[in-house]
Amino acid sequence: MIAQPLIAAGDAEEVGHATGWGSELPIVPHPSELILSLVFFAIVYYVMKKYVVPRLEAVYAERTAEIEGGIEKAAQAQAEAAAALDEYQSQLAEARAEAGRIREEARTQGAQIVAEMREQAQAEAARIVSSAQQQVAAERQQAVVQLRSDVGALATDLASRIVGESLQDSARQSRVIDRFLDELEQAETAPTSGRVS
Structure with missing residues (x-):
């Protein structure tokens, strides 16, 4: 068993001599691989720098502009x-304030209208009373x-019957009537004044 790892190590040395690595470390790459890797890296770097990065930056700038525009629009809309x-x-x-002013004006006008209507009603009542008094007096x-x-x-009839003369003469009739009415009025006022005193 010990012999097998030694053989394996010896085989690796032979493989190393055959490839040209010799006793060099296996982690260090071969110069041709290193050059090819650098060339591929340069091509990928160039393609990335020329095409991919500008597109990403354009998309990033576009998104930033949209976001800033959205923020500005939102701020403007908020303002x-x-x-x-x-x-x-x-x-x-x-x-x-206008509604309060209108209510106050309406209150004032309502009070004014009520006062005017009251005055009109009193005037109408006074006119009706005066008219009624005039009518009653008439x-x-x-x-x-x-x-x-x-x-x-x-x-006249009664006096004609009592006296036995005809009182058809209008002047005589008028004098008798006036005298009778005067006596009647004096008779009415005499008991009234006697009761008062």
């Missing part, structure tokens, strides 16, 4: 919304005239 809110609140405050006067006429006719 517009704040301005609209301020304007709405100021309009609402103005509308409330009707009373008419009733007094009618009553005087009726009482006069009755008095």
Whole structure:
């Protein structure tokens, strides 16, 4: 068993001499591999630098611009919304003030209308009372005239029967009626004044 690893180590030395590595370390690459690796790395680096990186940077710049534009748009929209809110609140405050002013004017006008209506009602009531008083006075006067006429006719008839003369003469009839009515009025006022005193 010890012989096998030694043989394997010897085989590796022979392989190393055959490839030209000799007793060099196996982790150090061969110069041709190193050159080919460097050439491939340069090609990949060139392709990446020429095509891939600019595209990535363009996409990155585009995304950054979109994000910044979105942020700016959001900030602008927020500023517009704040301005609209301020304007709405100021309009609402103005509308409330206007509504309060209109309510106050309506109250004032309502009180004024009520006062005017009260004055009109009082004036109308005074006019109706005055008209009624005038009408009552006219009707009373008419009733007094009618009553005087009726009482006069009755008095004339009665006096004619008592006296036994005809009182058809209008002048005589008028004098008798007036005298009778005067006596009647004096008789009415005498007991009233006696009761008062």
